[in-house]
Amino acid sequence: MRRMGMHMLKKGFSFQGPAEGVHALKSWITPEDDLFLVTHMGFLNIDPEHWHLDVDGLVGNPTRLRLPDLQAMPQREYMSFHECAGSPLTPTVAKRRIGNVIWKGVPLSLVLEHAEISKQASFIWTSGLEWGEYAGVEEPYQKDLPIEKALAEEILLALEINGRPLTPERGGPVRLVVPGWYGTNSVKWIGSITAANRRARGAYTTRFYNDPAPSGLKPVWGVAPESVIVSPSPNDLLLADVPTEISGWAWGDREISTVEVSVDGGGSWQTATVGPRKDKSWQRFELPWLPKSGQHVLLCRCTNELGEGQPPCDARNAVHAVQVVVGN
Ligand SMILES: Nc1nc2c(c(=O)[nH]1)N[C@H]1C(S)=C(S)[C@@H](COP(=O)(O)O)O[C@H]1N2
Numbered sequence: 160m161r162r163m164g165m166h167m168l169k170k171g172f173s174f175q176g177p178a179e180g181v182h183a184l185k186s187w188i189t190p191e192d193d194l195f196l197v198t199h200m201g202f203l204n205i206d207p208e209h210w211h212l213d214v215d216g217l218v219g220n221p222t223r224l225r226l227p228d229l230q231a232m233p234q235r236e237y238m239s240f241h242e243c244a245g246s247p248l249t250p251t252v253a254k255r256r257i258g259n260v261i262w263k264g265v266p267l268s269l270v271l272e273h274a275e276i277s278k279q280a281s282f283i284w285t286s287g288l289e290w291g292e293y294a295g296v297e298e299p300y301q302k303d304l305p306i307e308k309a310l311a312e313e314i315l316l317a318l319e320i321n322g323r324p325l326t327p328e329r330g331g332p333v334r335l336v337v338p339g340w341y342g343t344n345s346v347k348w349i350g351s352i353t354a355a356n357r358r359a360r361g362a363y364t365t366r367f368y369n370d371p372a373p374s375g376l377k378p379v380w381g382v383a384p385e386s387v388i389v390s391p392s393p394n395d396l397l398l399a400d401v402p403t404e405i406s407g408w409a410w411g412d413r414e415i416s417t418v419e420v421s422v423d424g425g426g427s428w429q430t431a432t433v434g435p436r437k438d439k440s441w442q443r444f445e446l447p448w449l450p451k452s453g454q455h456v457l458l459c460r461c462t463n464e465l466g467e468g469q470p471p472c473d474a475r476n477a478v479h480a481v482q483v484v485v486g487n
Pocket residue numbers: 194195196197198199200241242243244286287288289300328329330341342343344345346347348349
C-alpha cells in the first residue's frame with residue numbers, strides 16, 4: 160500500500176545501536192541516541208498531514224483517525240523497557256538490544272471503544288504503512304494481539320518517546336507500543352487496526368517470531384526474564400583490592416525478584432541488591448566487589464516473581480558474561 164506523502168528513507172533490514180553495546184546503557188532512562196533501532200523493510204517517512212489510521216473489522220463504528228483527532232484524545236505516559244527479540248532467522252541468539260524509555264500516547268482501548276468494538280472480536284490486528292522485502296517476503300508488517308492484551312491500560316498508540324515526538328526512524332508520527340512484550344509487537348508507522356475473531360495469517364505472525372513449543376509454535380510475546388552487566392565493561396581499568404561495584408539492569412514482562420552475580424565464571428553466585436520497578440521499567444542491580452588481580456568472567460542471572468530464570472546459553476535471554484582484567 161503506497162500512500163501520498165510517504166516515502167522509504169532507507170530500504171532493507173537495518174539495525175542501529177550503541178557501539179559499546181549494553182555497556183553504553185548507564186542511565187535509568189535511555190537517551191534516544193543510545194536506544195537501538197530496528198526495521199525489516201526500511202524506514203518510512205510520513206508527512207504527518209497525510210497520516211491516518213483506519214479502524215475496521217468487527218466494529219460497530221468503522222473509524223478513520225487523523226493526527227489532530229488522536230492528539231485531542233486523552234493521553235498517558237508509561238515507562239517501559241524496550242527490547243528486540245533478535246533476528247527471527249536466528250531466534251536462539253541473544254542480541255541484548257535493550258533500553259528503558261517513557262512512551263506517551265493514547266491508550267489503544269480508547270480507540271477501540273470509540274470504534275465500538277464487537278464482543279466477537281478476540282484479536283486485534285495492526286499493520287505498518289511501509290513496504291518492501293524482508294527474507295524473501297514482500298508483505299505488510301502486520302502483527303496481532305489477543306483482545307485482553309489489546310485492552311490493557313499500558314498498550315498505547317504512542318506519539319512521543321522521552322518527551323519528544325517520534326522521529327520517522329522511531330515509527331512516527333504514531334506507533335503501537337506493547338510494554339512488557341518483545342519489540343516486534345510494537346508496530347511502527349501504524350496505519351490500520353482490524354478487530355477479528357482469529358489470529359492474523361501474515362508472515363510476521365505465522366512464520367517469523369514464533370518459537371518451537373511442545374504444543375506447536377509459541378508466538379514471541381511476553382519478554383522472558385533477562386539481565387545484563389553494564390559496569391564494569393571489558394575496557395574498564397580495574398585495580399586489585401580497590402573497592403568497585405558490579406551493576407546492571409534486569410527486566411521482563413513480570414517483575415524481577417532476584418539477581419545473582421558470579422565473579423568466577425559461574426563457580427559461585429552472590430545475591431545482588433535489586434532496585435524497584437516503575438510501570439514495566441527495568442530494575443537496577445548492584446553488588447560491591449573487591450577484585451583480585453587477573454582475568455575474571457563476570458556473570459549475572461535473574462529470576463522473576465513466578466520463579467522463572469535465564470538459561471545459561473542458546474536462548475535470546477541467555478546469561479550475560481563479561482570478561483575483565485584486573486591489574487595490580
Ligand atoms: N512497521 C514496523 N514495525 C516494527 C518493525 C518493522 O520492521 N516495521 N520492527 C519491529 C521490531 S523487530 C522491533 S525490535 C521494534 C523496534 O523498535 P525501535 O526501532 O523503535 O527500537 O519495532 C518493531 N515494529
